[in-house]
Amino acid sequence: MDAQKPLNNQPPSPIEDTTDNAPNMGGGLPVIQYWAEHTLSPEGPKLWQTLLHKSACLSCAWGTGGQKGGFTNEVGETLQRCMKSVEAISAEIQPAVPLSVFEQRPLSALQQLTSLEADRLGRLSVPLIHRAGSDRYERIGWDEIYQIAESAFRQPPERVASYSSGRSSNEAAFLLQLLIRTLGSNNLADCSDLCHSPSTVGLKQMFGSGTSMVSLENLKKADCVVLIGSNAPANHPRLMNELIQLRERGGKVIVVNPVVEVGLVKFASPAFPIKSLLTGSEIASLYLQLAPGSDVALFVGIQKALLEKGLVREDYLQAHTENWQNVLEQAKNTNWDTIISTCGVSQTEIEAAAQIIGTSKGVVFAWAMGITQHDNGVDNVYSIANTALLTGNAGKEGAGTMPIRGHSNVQGFGSMGVVVTDRLKQEIQEALEKLLGRSLSRVPGYDTRALIEAADAGQIDTLICVGGNLYAANPDSTQAKRALGKINTIIYLATKPNLGHFHGLAQQTTIIIPVFNRFENPHKTTTESGNNFVRLNDEGKTHLTNADLISEVEFLTKLAQRLLGDYPVNWRKLQDTQYIRQLIAKTIPGYEKIGTIDQTQAEFTIDGRIFTQPKFATPSGKAKMFVTPLPQLQLPSAADFGIPESIPSLVLTLMTGRSYSQHNTVVYKPGDRYRGMPHRNCILMHADDVERAGFHEHQQVTVQGDAGKLENVEIILGSVRPGSALMFYPEVNVIFKARIDKRSGTPAFKRVPVVVYAG
Numbered sequence: 069m070d071a072q073k074p075l076n077n078q079p080p081s082p083i084e085d086t087t088d089n090a091p092n093m094g095g096g097l098p099v100i101q102y103w104a105e106h107t108l109s110p111e112g113p114k115l116w117q118t119l120l121h122k123s124a125c126l127s128c129a130w131g132t133g134g135q136k137g138g139f140t141n142e143v144g145e146t147l148q149r150c151m152k153s154v155e156a157i158s159a160e161i162q163p164a165v166p167l168s169v170f171e172q173r174p175l176s177a178l179q180q181l182t183s184l185e186a187d188r189l190g191r192l193s194v195p196l197i198h199r200a201g202s203d204r205y206e207r208i209g210w211d212e213i214y215q216i217a218e219s220a221f222r223q224p225p226e227r228v229a230s231y232s233s234g235r236s237s238n239e240a241a242f243l244l245q246l247l248i249r250t251l252g253s254n255n256l257a258d259c260s261d262l263c264h265s266p267s268t269v270g271l272k273q274m275f276g277s278g279t280s281m282v283s284l285e286n287l288k289k290a291d292c293v294v295l296i297g298s299n300a301p302a303n304h305p306r307l308m309n310e311l312i313q314l315r316e317r318g319g320k321v322i323v324v325n326p327v328v329e330v331g332l333v334k335f336a337s338p339a340f341p342i343k344s345l346l347t348g349s350e351i352a353s354l355y356l357q358l359a360p361g362s363d364v365a366l367f368v369g370i371q372k373a374l375l376e377k378g379l380v381r382e383d384y385l386q387a388h389t390e391n392w393q394n395v396l397e398q399a400k401n402t403n404w405d406t407i408i409s410t411c412g413v414s415q416t417e418i419e420a421a422a423q424i425i426g427t428s429k430g431v432v433f434a435w436a437m438g439i440t441q442h443d444n445g446v447d448n449v450y451s452i453a454n455t456a457l458l459t460g461n462a463g464k465e466g467a468g469t470m471p472i473r474g475h476s477n478v479q480g481f482g483s484m485g486v487v488v489t490d491r492l493k494q495e496i497q498e499a500l501e502k503l504l505g506r507s508l509s510r511v512p513g514y515d516t517r518a519l520i521e522a523a524d525a526g527q528i529d530t531l532i533c534v535g536g537n538l539y540a541a542n543p544d545s546t547q548a549k550r551a552l553g554k555i556n557t558i559i560y561l562a563t564k565p566n567l568g569h570f571h572g573l574a575q576q577t578t579i580i581i582p583v584f585n586r587f588e589n590p591h592k593t594t595t596e597s598g599n600n601f602v603r604l605n606d607e608g609k610t611h612l613t614n615a616d617l618i619s620e621v622e623f624l625t626k627l628a629q630r631l632l633g634d635y636p637v638n639w640r641k642l643q644d645t646q647y648i649r650q651l652i653a654k655t656i657p658g659y660e661k662i663g664t665i666d667q668t669q670a671e672f673t674i675d676g677r678i679f680t681q682p683k684f685a686t687p688s689g690k691a692k693m694f695v696t697p698l699p700q701l702q703l704p705s706a707a708d709f710g711i712p713e714s715i716p717s718l719v720l721t722l723m724t725g726r727s728y729s730q731h732n733t734v735v736y737k738p739g740d741r742y743r744g745m746p747h748r749n750c751i752l753m754h755a756d757d758v759e760r761a762g763f764h765e766h767q768q769v770t771v772q773g774d775a776g777k778l779e780n781v782e783i784i785l786g787s788v789r790p791g792s793a794l795m796f797y798p799e800v801n802v803i804f805k806a807r808i809d810k811r812s813g814t815p816a817f818k819r820v821p822v823v824v825y826a827g
């Protein structure tokens with residue numbers, strides 16, 4: 069089916085969309101214009117220097133860059149840096165925030181800043197402290213920092229915690245978990261808890277390995293990609309090159325998304341100036357615009373269609389999987405009406421998808437937040453992987469399951485063991501116990517949501533945040549602020565100021581420690597891409613003059629040494645990061661080659677992750693399949709939100725996510741031109757819904773969830789599925805609490821019930 073033709077009962081594709089000035093394809097000349105503006109500007113030389121620096125791109129986990137040069141991917145193809153990389157670097161090469169900003173502005177003034185304004189203050193360049201009773205941050209010296217930090221961490225282990233975000237290195241991540249675990253705590257919350265945790269949990273149970281089983285090399289051999297719940301044109305732009313090339317070699321792309329993202333219909337890639345840049349390349353061969361949260365129903369439908377068409381590979385299932393009979397039973401017994409009414413996609417379209425999947429030679433199933441950020445996130449992952457297995461598309465070249473990871477080193481953090489107890493690999497646990505000469509604590513530990521709840525209950529004394537923005541990344545910003553405010557001491561390690569530093573203040577002491585970023589660290593570091601490829605990042609230097617920065621590795625080792633002396637390692641020696649790499653080689657399965665990377669400079673694919681044979685890392689070697697109950701997607705009524713019938717209103721399923729120009733909680737530009745949303749306080753709605761409620765485009769409405777409301781929100785018409793809407797985080801996080809997926813701890817950011825009303 070043609071993606072550009074309107075689908076059954078569905079809104080027209082954005083090609084016909086009349087939204088003011090919205091482009092009719094992703095990428096294209098605006099990207100080149102952005103490149104040109106930035107690389108030719110006064111910051112240009114520094115920007116080029118950084119782009120050419122041998123280190124992995126800061127932005128997403130696609131993992132461009134590294135030893136083969138700043139523009140190279142892991143199979144050696146050049147011209148692979150996208151403008152998101154430039155965006156991220158531009159933010160890091162800003163001048164320092166003048167000290168006067170902190171000395172002269174009370175926190176009440178800094179709290180008025182938007183995310184964009186906070187980021188534009190510049191780079192953090194000196195350590196700062198906020199003491200209870202004071203109305204502002206002030207400069208602090210290192211001796212006092214270490215004294216405060218040391219006494220803050222000398223608390224009962226269950227009352228100390230860390231949070232981390234995947235921009236830092238493997239080396240910092242390894243040290244962080246070693247420090248926290250040696251102290252006897254398992255409270256290692258990480259941004260992945262809010263992100264791909266359902267993928268890790270689900271895939272680990274099914275295949276014995278929680279990451280992508282597809283290498284970039286293998287993706288290039290696929291003839292079909294099913295791209296589910298991902299806005300790759302904005303968030304993983306280099307993946308688009310792979311999709312363009314796949315279409316060119318005759319392959320098919322099936323997109324599954326409640327929003328028709330313009331760049332998934334057509335994308336103009338600067339990497340192919342002649343064939344793609346001006347006219348754009350068609351991406352989706354089939355666009356399935358399902359209801360948010362209904363992916364399990366869609367995939368059970370695809371399984372049913374496969375069964376009915378005789379396209380299920382029973383020989384494969386028999387030989388290489390467990391529990392397949394029950395999965396097939398479920399597909400057989402779930403009737404079409406239930407499937408269609410749940411996901412809202414027609415049987416014809418589901419059958420068309422099944423036909424493509426069942427007859428392609430190699431299918432890669434790739435997904436992002438549209439799949440994981442649901443209260444049945446793990447089921448979503450199972451249902452996709454079940455579909456891969458039913459068609460024999462796991463454990464062979466050019467096929468498999470591929471979670472598209474977020475932050476540039478978020479996967480490295482997981483590999484290094486920055487996870488709560490029940491998600492820690494057995495091998496790492498054993499290696500750490502050997503190193504420590506004792507057992508690790510078996511207390512479960514707090515993941516990110518549990519950490520906020522524990523803090524809110526007054527159960528946390530000390531928190532160290534290695535990057536990130538714990539305050540703004542969480543649902544229910546009011547609760548997040550209150551919870552952080554009950555912690556005695558919070559230590560933030562950060563490169564740039566963000567909302568969390570101003571709103572996430574501890575009860576007694578908040579310290580901000582300015583750190584080097586990846587291309588400035590005085591030592592080599594490593595990172596791991598979402599494709600399981602380990603990058604080596606060269607040492608560098610900062611452009612900041614008179615700055616008092618520290619590396620994350622130096623701070624963590626010094627703190628650890630004060631707290632633990634020489635136990636269980638000589639922490640001071642670890643300031644030379646090659647010793648950390650040697651320790652990693654001995655502790656982390658698949659990472660053996662990192663032990664010699666300083667000598668060989670050889671970047672490598674982690675062993676045991678890429679499956680090109682149907683022999684998986686489970687005890688039996690077989691993939692384990694799981695039955696996936698269909699979700700119940702009822703919405704509350706307006707009355708449940710306390711809105712009387714007399715007020716025109718509409719209850720919708722709100723998806724919350726990123727605009728085109730933001731990196732997570734950090735906004736680079738207010739609008740999203742590809743979705744025609746001119747500023748942050750917009751709601752993207754379908755014309756039918758707007759008409760049904762008696763609203764009109766550009767009207768200002770109130771959007772209310774179960775934790776608060778946003779007023780004067782402008783209605784923008786767009787190609788969202790009727791009954792659903794889209795808004796941007798972090799601003800929207802103030803209005804909802806979010807249900808949590810019990811198995812992974814991940815909040816349902818993509819299915820937030822809200823009521824929209826006039827006034």
Ligand SMILES: Nc1nc2c(c(=O)[nH]1)N[C@H]1C(S)=C(S)[C@@H](COP(=O)(O)OP(=O)(O)OC[C@H]3O[C@@H](n4cnc5c(=O)[nH]c(N)nc54)[C@H](O)[C@@H]3O)O[C@H]1N2
Pocket residue numbers: 127128129152263296297298299300302303304324325326327329359360361362363436437438439473474475723724725726727728730731732733818
């Ligand atoms: N430029 C840039 N790059 C980034 C980031 C960034 O903020 N900016 N963030 C990084 C991080 S940490 C992450 S996790 C990734 C995020 O990358 P994505 O996952 O692509 O980002 P989101 O904006 O969360 O949007 C996901 C998509 O899911 C769709 N969706 C929503 N609900 C559903 C659903 O129920 N089912 C399906 N099938 N689809 C749904 C939305 O319409 C949207 O297109 O990007 C990484 N890269």
Ligand SMILES: Nc1nc2c(c(=O)[nH]1)N[C@H]1C(S)=C(S)[C@@H](COP(=O)(O)OP(=O)(O)OC[C@H]3O[C@@H](n4cnc5c(=O)[nH]c(N)nc54)[C@H](O)[C@@H]3O)O[C@H]1N2
Pocket residue numbers: 232233234235236259260262263264437441474475534535536537538540541542543561562563564565566583584585586620724725726731732733734797798800801817
């Ligand atoms: N409503 C809603 N909420 C969401 C999501 C959603 O889709 N919808 N997505 C969730 C997802 S997928 C994620 S991953 C989280 C993101 O949550 P986080 O990872 O906690 O947030 P970021 O905005 O990525 O953190 C940005 C900050 O990291 C710091 N930083 C940058 N580089 C470095 C570095 O090299 N070292 C150190 N120490 N600090 C550095 C800077 O100070 C910067 O301000 O948000 C989650 N929240």
Ligand code: SF4
Pocket residue numbers: 125126127128129130131132148149150151152153303304305306307
């Ligand atoms: S795709 Fe991701 S890793 Fe590659 S250059 Fe763009 S932002 Fe960086």
Ligand SMILES: [Mo]
Pocket residue numbers: 259262263264474475
């Ligand atoms: Mo993420």
